[in-house]
Amino acid sequence: MSTKVQPITSPPSSTGKATTLTNEEILRYSRHLIMPEVGMEGQLKLKNAKVLLIGTGGLGAPLGLYLAAAGVGHLGLVDFDVVDFTNLQRQVTFGSDDVGKPKAAAAQSRLSNLNPDIEIETFETKLTSENALELFKNFDIIVDGTDNFPTRYLVNDACILLGKPNVYGSIFRFEGQVTVFGMSDGPCYRCLYPEPPPPGLVPSCAEGGVLGVLPGIVGSIQAMETIKLILGTGESLKGRLLLFDALAMKFRELKLRKNHSCPMCGDHPTITKLIDYYEFCGVRGEEAPGPDVQVPEISPRDLKSRLDRGDDLFILDVREPHEFQICNLNGHLIPLGELPRRVHELDSSREIVAHCRSGKRSAEAVDFLRKAGFRKILNLKGGILAWSDEVDPSVPKY
Amino acid sequence: MSVKVIIPTPLRVYAGKADSTEVSAKTVGEALGQLTVKFGDLRKHLFTEDGKLRSFVNVYVNDEDIRYLSKENTPTKDGDTISIIPSIAGGFV
Numbered sequence: 452m453s454t455k456v457q458p459i460t461s462p463p464s465s466t467g468k469a470t471t472l473t474n475e476e477i478l479r480y481s482r483h484l485i486m487p488e489v490g491m492e493g494q495l496k497l498k499n500a501k502v503l504l505i506g507t508g509g510l511g512a513p514l515g516l517y518l519a520a521a522g523v524g525h526l527g528l529v530d531f532d533v534v535d536f537t538n539l540q541r542q543v544t545f546g547s548d549d550v551g552k553p554k555a556a557a558a559q560s561r562l563s564n565l566n567p568d569i570e571i572e573t574f575e576t577k578l579t580s581e582n583a584l585e586l587f588k589n590f591d592i593i594v595d596g597t598d599n600f601p602t603r604y605l606v607n608d609a610c611i612l613l614g615k616p617n618v619y620g621s622i623f624r625f626e627g628q629v630t631v632f633g634m635s636d637g638p639c640y641r642c643l644y645p646e647p648p649p650p651g652l653v654p655s656c657a658e659g660g661v662l663g664v665l666p667g668i669v670g671s672i673q674a675m676e677t678i679k680l681i682l683g684t685g686e687s688l689k690g691r692l693l694l695f696d697a698l699a700m701k702f703r704e705l706k707l708r709k710n711h712s713c714p715m716c717g718d719h720p721t722i723t724k725l726i727d728y729y730e731f732c733g734v735r736g737e738e739a740p741g742p743d744v745q746v747p748e749i750s751p752r753d754l755k756s757r758l759d760r761g762d763d764l765f766i767l768d769v770r771e772p773h774e775f776q777i778c779n780l781n782g783h784l785i786p787l788g789e790l791p792r793r794v795h796e797l798d799s800s801r802e803i804v805a806h807c808r809s810g811k812r813s814a815e816a817v818d819f820l821r822k823a824g825f826r827k828i829l830n831l832k833g834g835i836l837a838w839s840d841e842v843d844p845s846v847p848k849y
Numbered sequence: 850m851s852v853k854v855i856i857p858t859p860l861r862v863y864a865g866k867a868d869s870t871e872v873s874a875k876t877v878g879e880a881l882g883q884l885t886v887k888f889g890d891l892r893k894h895l896f897t898e899d900g901k902l903r904s905f906v907n908v909y910v911n912d913e914d915i916r917y918l919s920k921e922n923t924p925t926k927d928g929d930t931i932s933i934i935p936s937i938a939g940g941f942v
Contacts, residue, residue, distance in 0.1 A: 623859055624859075626858045643936075644936040703932075705912045705913075707914070710916075788862055788890070
């Protein structure tokens with residue numbers, strides 16, 4: 452179903468709208484201006500547009516770069532995080548010098564260099580139910596480049612309450628999804644997913660991995676959709692879920708219908724204010740998720756002491772074969788997914804220490820084995836990462 | 850009716866890394882049932898304990914959401930494609 456785009460008009464601002472372009476701007480955007488689909492009128496729409504990017508990471512990088520390059524007059528960047536070394540594999544707004552710096556500030560610096568004529572506002576803050584409405588209200592379009600479910604629902608709900616379009620993109624390993632939520636006659640995120648998955652069921656990038664260029668592609672598509680909304684041209688992804696499979700290099704489309712019984716955007720909404728999204732998603736607290744199960748543990752230092760003492764311990768490694776190749780503790784490798792089928796390889800009369808990368812998967816393994824009757828089993832707290840930190844720094848971290 | 854079921858990336862680890870499989874089914878419900886017979890580990894990721902499709906998993910026949918057709922009773926014909934679309938957020942859960 453094709454959908455003609457309604458142009459987005461900026462709310463009146465105290466500074467008024469720009470009605471002209473400088474000669475320098477005309478030269479900078481000449482490749483836009485010579486296209487009838489853009490022209491002076493379109494470029495002025497871009498100049499007067501106010502777009503808020505939630506997240507300046509993998510998706511936020513191409514978003515920021517292309518929206519700045521296109522001349523979006525006012526960009527807001529929301530990110531409370533700092534640049535981590537592992538981010539450089541995909542977050543291409545940052546350089547090696549930026550490691551340790553706040554992401555929003557580092558992104559602002561890069562984007563200002565690309566386009567000094569636009570206004571870039573940073574919000575080095577966590578987006579919460581307390582600040583979202585205030586933050587969003589001065590922008591025309593919100594672009595969701597976040598990386599967790601509670602924030603996805605928060606962004607969605609705030610956009611619906613304020614009547615703002617939400618250009619949504621998400622990724623996992625080699626797959627991406629893009630659509631436009633928040634249009635008055637279109638669906639919202641809750642129409643598609645009324646409830647989030649329980650924590651721990653869908654792996655994060657740190658656990659599942661992601662091909663660095665994937666958010667580059669998906670974020671670029673989000674940038675394209677944002678520009679089309681501003682210009683009022685082309686057919687938007689409202690009502691369509693674009694699915695991208697990078698390995699097969701296939702794009703597919705699914706129909707997204709507005710759910711008229713949706714509690715958020717339906718005919719009779721029952722949700723009229725922002726809620727506690729962490730509670731909604733079943734995530735306690737805001738720190739990095741720890742193991743979901745409570746199991747007996749051993750610290751890396753204690754394990755080292757016991758091994759040095761000559762204790763007879765069986766080390767069970769529940770990671771994947773490709774992780775074993777990066778580094779290992781000479782454990783017996785049974786990937787977590789295969790444990791139920793291969794439990795006969797374990798001797799329950801021996802004392803077993805299970806480990807994985809960070810301690811989460813091995814906690815599940817210990818829980819499983821205890822339920823299967825194993826009594827002498829411990830989880831290596833913090834996994835091989837903690838072993839590297841506390842016992843043997845020559846073990847690479849990944 | 851020979852139907853192709855596309856398995857999304859987050860669930861492939863529970864399906865022996867397969868990205869799709871063919872099943873013989875007359876309805877979506879049958880097709881998903883066949884799928885979980887073939888790949889038992891998928892069951893708990895797709896269905897709750899009392900056999901209901903999990904709410905963060907959407908199922909499409911070709912490009913239509915089954916919630917707007919006849920849900921699990923949606924009939925399938927030869928050559929149809931069933932897509933399972935779980936929610937993904939990317940990054941950090």
